Structure formats: C-alpha cells, structure tokens
C-alpha cells in the first residue's frame with residue numbers, strides 16, 4: 015500500500031529525515047513510534063508533500079508520489095490528520111466537513127456527514143457550532159472526520175491521543191478499530207506504547223530521523239531492550 | 248437641512264463605490280495575504296474598458312439599456328479576467344515571498360497598466376454617457392436627487408448581501424474562508440489551492456472593475472484614478488479590518504460620509520480628516536473596526552533575516568574607490584551631470600533612512616516621503632518667508648522632519664505589519680494634504696519657487712561636495728547605529744518582540760527612536776533636495792515619492808546594509824535614463840521591477856552577497 019524508501023527531508027538547513035524507509039500493508043494499522051522530536055510528524059508531512067522530500071521515494075499503491083503537491087497526494091487517496099488538528103475555527107462542524115469532501119472512490123463505501131456522526135456521535139449534536147468553540151477531544155474527532163470526508167484509502171494519524179482524556183482515548187480506540195474493519199489502512203504516530211498497543215498490528219521505531227526497528231507489536235512488547243533504548247523517557 | 252440630506256445621500260453613493268473596490272481588495276488579502284497595490288489599476292481599467300464598450304456599441308445597441316448595462320457587466324468580467332491573468336503570470340509565483348516584495352510586484356503592475364492605458368486611451372479625460380433608465384432625478388423627502396446616485400446607494404448593500412451568500416452558502420465560499428485561516432491544511436484536504444486563488448482573484452478584480460465602470464455616468468475617466476482610489480480603498484480596508492467584508496462596508500460608509508460632510512463643514516481639511524479618523528481608529532483598535540488579530544496564514548514560512556556581520560574587506564575597498572571617484576567627479580563632469588549625481592546622493596540618503604526602519608527595525612513605511620518632504624518644505628519655508636540663509640534652512644530641514652517623525656512615529660510604531668504600514672501612508676497623506684491645501688503658506692500646487700543656495704554654494708561643484716559630505720556622512724552614521732547597542736536592541740525587537748521585552752528592551756521606545764532618527768535623516772536629504780532643485784512641490788511628499796523610496800530599498804535588498812545604496816543608484820539612475828529616453832518609462836520601469844521580484848527576490852545587493860558567499 016505505502017512504501018517509503020530512503021526519504022530525506024530538511025527544514026531550511028536542518029537535516030531532519032535521514033533516509034527513512036518502511037512499509038504499510040493494505041488493511042493494517044502501523045504505528046510510528048518515537049520520542050519527542052524524533053521526526054514522526056516530519057515523516058508524515060513528507061509523505062503528504064507538506065514538507066517537500068529532498069531525496070527518496072514514496073510509493074503509494076505502486077505510484078511514486080514524492081514531490082507532488084499535497085492536493086494531488088490527498089486526491090490519490092491519502093488522508094492526513096495533523097497533530098495540531100488545525101480545525102477551521104470560523105467554520106461550523108458541517109462546513110469543516112464540507113472542506114474535506116472529495117468525490118467517491120471506486121470500491122469504497124464513501125463517507126458523508128451522517129455516517130461520520132454515527133462514528134462520532136458527539137459531533138452530530140453540534141453540527142452548527144464553530145470549530146473554535148469545541149473542546150480538544152471534539153476537535154480531534156472533527157479533524158479525523160474531516161479527513162475521512164475525502165474517502166482516503168490510507169489514513170495518516172499524527173498522535174491522535176495527545177492531550178486527550180482517558181474516556182475520549184477509549185472512544186478513539188473504538189473509532190480506529192471501526193475504520194480498520196472498513197478496510198482502511200492506517201499509519202499512526204505515537205510517543206508511548208500504551209495507546210499504540212491497543213490499536214496497532216505493527217510498529218516502526220524512529221529516532222533522530224532514522225528507522226531503528228520494525229516488527230509486530232507482540233515482538234516489540236517482548237523486546238525490553240528496544241523499548242528501553244528508544245521509547246522510555 | 249436639505250443640503251445635509253443631499254450630502255448624506257452623496258456620501259452613501261460614494262460609499263457604495265468605495266465598498267466595491269475595498270471588498271475586492273479585502274477578499275484577495277484574506278486568502279492570499281497579498282496587499283494588492285494594483286487593485287486601483289483594475290478599477291481604472293474597469294472604467295476605461297466600460298467606456299470603450301459603451302461608446303463603441305453596434306448600431307442597434309447604442310444608447311439602449313441593454314447596450315449600456317451589458318457593457319457594464321462585460322467590462323467587469325473582462326477586468327476579472329485581467330486580474331486572473333495577473334495572478335497566474337505573476338502573483339502565483341511569489342506567494343512565498345516576503346510581504347513587501349509582493350507589494351513591490353503589484354506596484355510594478357500599477358506602472359505597467361498606467362502606460363498601457365495611456366497607449367490605448369490617450370492622456371485626455373474621457374466622458375462617459377448617462378445611464379439609460381436612470382437619467383434625471385427623483386424627488387425624495389422634499390429634495391431632488393439624481394437617480395443614478397440612488398441606484399449606487401442600493402448597489403453597495405446588494406453586493407454585500409450577494410457576497411455574504413457566496414461565502415456562506417456555497418462550497419466555494421466555504422473553501423475560501425477555510426483557506427483564509429489555513430491554506431496549507433486546505434490543500435492537504437485535496438483542494439487545488441492554485442485554482443482557488445485564481446478564482447478569488449477573478450472575483451476581487453471583477454469587483455474592482457465593476458466599481459470603476461459604474462463611475463462612468465458620474466465622472467470622467469482619467470489616468471489618475473488608480474492611485475486616487477487605491478489610497479482610499481486601503482483606508483477603508485484597514486479601518487474596517489483586513490479581511491472583513493462587513494468591516495469594509497462599515498468603513499466605506501464612514502469614509503464616504505466623512506467626505507461628504509467634510510466638504511460641507513471643513514472643505515479645506517477633508518483629506519486630513521479622513522486620514523485622521525483612520526489614525527484614531529487604528530490606535531483605538533489596532534486591527535480595525537471588525538478585524539481580528541489573525542495569526543499569519545499558515546503555509547507561508549518566512550526565512551529569518553541573516554545576521555549582520557562586519558563589513559567585508561572587498562566592500563570597504565569598493566566603497567573607498569567609489570568615494571574617491573565621487574570626489575574626483577566634479578573635475579571631470581559637466582554641470583548637468585554633476586546635478587544628476589547630486590540628486591543620486593540625496594536619494595542614497597533617503598533610501599538609507601528608510602532602510603534603517605525597514606531592515607533592522609522590521610517596520611515597513613509606505614509614507615517615508617512625508618519626512619523627506621517635511622525637510623524640503625522646512626528649508627523652503629524658511630527661505631521664502633524669513634529669507635533665511637541656506638545653512639539655517641538645511642538645519643531646519645531635519646528639525647521639522649524629526650518633529651514630524653516624533654509625532655507620527657508615536658502612533659505608527661505601536662502597530663505592526665500591514666496596519667503599521669498603512670498608518671504611515673495615512674500620515675504621509677495628511678502631510679501631503681497640508682502642503683497641497685494650505686495655499687497661503689505652502690503655495691499649494693504651485694509650490695515654493697526660488698529656493699536657491701547662497702552665493703558661496705551656487706556653484707554646482709560646491710553644492711555637490713556639500714551634499715556628498717552630508718549624505719555620505721549621515722548614511723555612514725546610520726550604518727554605524729545598526730551595529731551599535733541601539734541597533735542590537737532594534738534587531739532583537741524585530742526578531743522576537745516578546746523575548747526582547749523579557750531581557751529588558753523597551754521595544755516601543757527603541758522603535759520610536761529609530762523612526763525619529765530615520766525621519767531626521769530623510770529630512771536632511773529633503774532639505775538638500777529643495778536647494779538642488781530650487782523649488783518644492785506637494786509631490787515631494789506624495790505617494791509616488793514614498794514608493795520610490797520603497798523601490799530603492801527593496802531593489803537593493805532589505806537584508807543587506809549596502810542594499811539601499813545599490814538600490815538608490817540603480818533605481819534613480821534607471822529612472823533618470825528612462826525618463827529622458829522614452830515617454831513609456833513607466834512601462835519599462837514596471838517590467839523591470841516585476842522581473843527583479845521574480846528573479847532576484849533578495850534584491851540586487853542580496854543577490855551579489857549570495858553569489859559571493861558561494
């Protein structure tokens with residue numbers, strides 16, 4: 015589904031991604047794990063074209079999309095949910111969803127507001143509320159819902175659990191499971207294992223812009239030394 | 248009583264026209280963050296294109312309503328298309344460029360359009376036809392009022408309503424509002440930003456064109472329409488709050504009525520009144536009536552300014568050689584050439600003074616000519632009314648400019664970004680109107696003549712040396728100040744205002760002082776300018792003169808200390824040559840500016856510095 019190889023990225027002169035490579039298989043939930051500043055968000059932005067990759071390839075469903083503008087990558091079927099959520103605060107919930115809307119995709123049940131309100135019932139109760147007057151948890155649901163309106167085949171979720179209350183995290187876990195059941199492939203990023211182990215099949219560990227380890231979740235949980243070295247704070 | 252009513256209605260009619268132009272400007276700014284100087288040109292084109300269409304209608308349509316109103320609409324659409332072309336060919340390439348470069352590029356467009364219009368329509372004023380169906384006047388509340396004005400009064404609110412529907416009831420409008428907040432996120436959601444921006448430009452340009460073409464039955468079409476309307480539209484947009492349509496509408500009403508009643512009550516100071524109101528609004532509400540403090544639109548990251556190092560050796564050598572050549576110049580050149588060189592030196596100081604607040608200070612001024620002009624008038628007034636000797640006049644120049652700098656600066660340095668720049672423009676316009684309207688003292692449009700140097704300095708070479716000493720001396724002192732502790736504090740405030748305050752730098756005072764120093768330096772240049780020309784006119788402090796200074800600084804490069812020198816020489820030299828060589832100097836100058844923005848975004852000196860560094 016997604017095949018990233020030798021990906022490099024810079025912010026100005028700072029070399030942030032130093033040859034990142036990993037894959038996400040169709041229908042699986044993979045998690046990109048790493049400490050603060052290890053390059054998780056930058057990897058997602060580079061895949062999405064928001065930070066132009068300086069070298070390397072990003073193959074999505076067989077096509078190299080590296081270097082394309084973000085809107086083409088989105089239309090190719092990758093949905094991006096940013097860490098900072100980036101809700102349009104002046105727009106209502108329905109309008110936020112409307113911005114994300116893209117044409118239906120062959121072989122995929124397409125999303126609309128009604129289906130999304132089934133997935134995130136609390137959003138349905140505030141259709142006309144401006145995004146700026148929602149809680150952090152509600153905004154997190156809205157940003158995911160907004161991206162789903164584009165009917166992506168692969169979802170990039172950047173730290174969806176960050177700063178959320180346990181109840182909301184639980185709801186997030188259910189939502190991700192439901193999306194996986196729909197057949198969506200998901201790449202999420204996380205700092206700690208706790209949330210990741212509830213939803214993911216496979217883990218990829220990044221540190222200082224390089225992939226250090228990749229394997230299944232049970233393997234990672236068994237590998238104390240790896241967790242000690244790359245994940246403990 | 249009747250007069251008041253008529254004036255009130257007149258005010259509403261002008262408010263509508265103003266709103267049409269301002270709404271386009273504010274919509275374009277909201278999404279693209281580009282302050283489009285060329286918006287006034289689109290307005291002017293609307294009037295010209297409309298005139299051509301209406302006057303060249305085929306037999307059956309001439310003089311009919313269908314012909315007239317069809318032409319009006321068609322003209323607006325054509326101008327919309329022209330706006331689209333400008334966006335695709337030029338602006339699209341510079342969305343990531345610094346704000347001021349975008350402004351510079353749009354000013355290049357202003358120059359080009361002026362000459363193109365001159366070529367197509369000629370220099371004479373053109374009179375449009377009356378509007379069919381709306382000829383004559385209607386009796387209302389006991390007074391007769393022209394029907395066309397009533398129609399215009401309705402147009403404003405109708406357009407506001409339509410725009411509201413467009414932005415709140417269509418997906419396109421939702422996308423535009425979303426892009427106004429976070430255009431990068433919009434593109435990550437699969438929206439083609441470029442097409443969205445182009446369509447926004449079409450809309451904005453069309454509104455400007457409509458505003459212009461609707462003036463046909465009211466006033467003549469001429470080549471001065473562009474700059475006249477753009478200043479007013481800037482005022483409206485800024486007073487209303489950048490990006491806010493209802494704000495623009497409110498501000499248009501305010502400004503329209505202010506004009507109308509100002510003429511009735513204080514005809515001499517209407518212009519001052521408008522800008523004074525703007526200054527008051529901005530000081531009370533730094534983001535305009537209905538504007539909000541907006542985070543900079545995401546997706547346009549600006550690179551930090553490079554630090555300023557010691558002057559590199561080759562530059563010192565080059566400077567020394569240039570100075571030696573200048574000292575030798577009067578021996579080799581003829582009088583005329585010496586005068587040209589004198590003027591170039593004056594512009595170098597003028598540009599250096601503006602650079603002082605723009606580069607290290609990080610504040611853009613659209614009205615720097617005010618201080619240049621204050622210097623010129625300070626010297627000329629003393630010479631004319633008191634018969635003062637030249638040296639006294641030259642001393643009065645920076646004094647008057649400095650006082651003005653203290654007064655205006657106190658307001659301007661409290662605001663930031665576009666708002667601050669607009670306030671400088673407003674103050675410059677106030678200064679201009681005083682020079683223009685206070686005829687007893689300043690001679691108004693006729694200016695002050697006979698401001699010649701005293702006998703000992705009448706020789707061109709002597710005056711040249713005087714200018715050389717003063718201009719180069721003052722420029723070097725500005726350069727020195729940037730490297731002094733004061734300069735560090737100024738740059739610290741520019742780069743991170745909060746952190747600078749935290750380490751005990753009083754940003755307001757530092758900026759205020761810098762503003763005043765720049766005004767004093769510009770005043771010295773202005774005083775010399777008056778004596779070198781022998782006269783002063785209101786144009787000495789007009790917008791074009793302010794823009795000249797901006798062009799010099801930006802052409803040279805804001806980030807380098809040598810930028811203003813290179814820029815002043817390149818700009819003033821080029822302009823001088825072009826004006827002598829061709830009538831169409833604006834066209835060439837505008838094209839050169841556009842090319843420079845596209846190919847040398849760091850300015851000339853910046854480009855050299857970069858090539859050197861490699």
Ligand SMILES: Nc1ncnc2c1ncn2[C@@H]1O[C@H](COP(=O)(O)OP(=O)(O)OP(=O)(O)O)[C@@H](O)[C@H]1O
Nearest residue numbers: 025028030048049050051052053054055056057205
């Ligand atoms: N806009 C930027 N400009 C310059 N450097 C940046 C920028 N954004 C991130 N960085 C740097 O890039 C590195 C990787 O950042 P990134 O945001 O990818 O990390 P992350 O793994 O997502 O961290 P976190 O868990 O805190 O979200 C960090 O060292 C960070 O300081």
Ligand SMILES: [Mg+2]
Nearest residue numbers: 054055056097
């Ligand atoms: Mg991150």
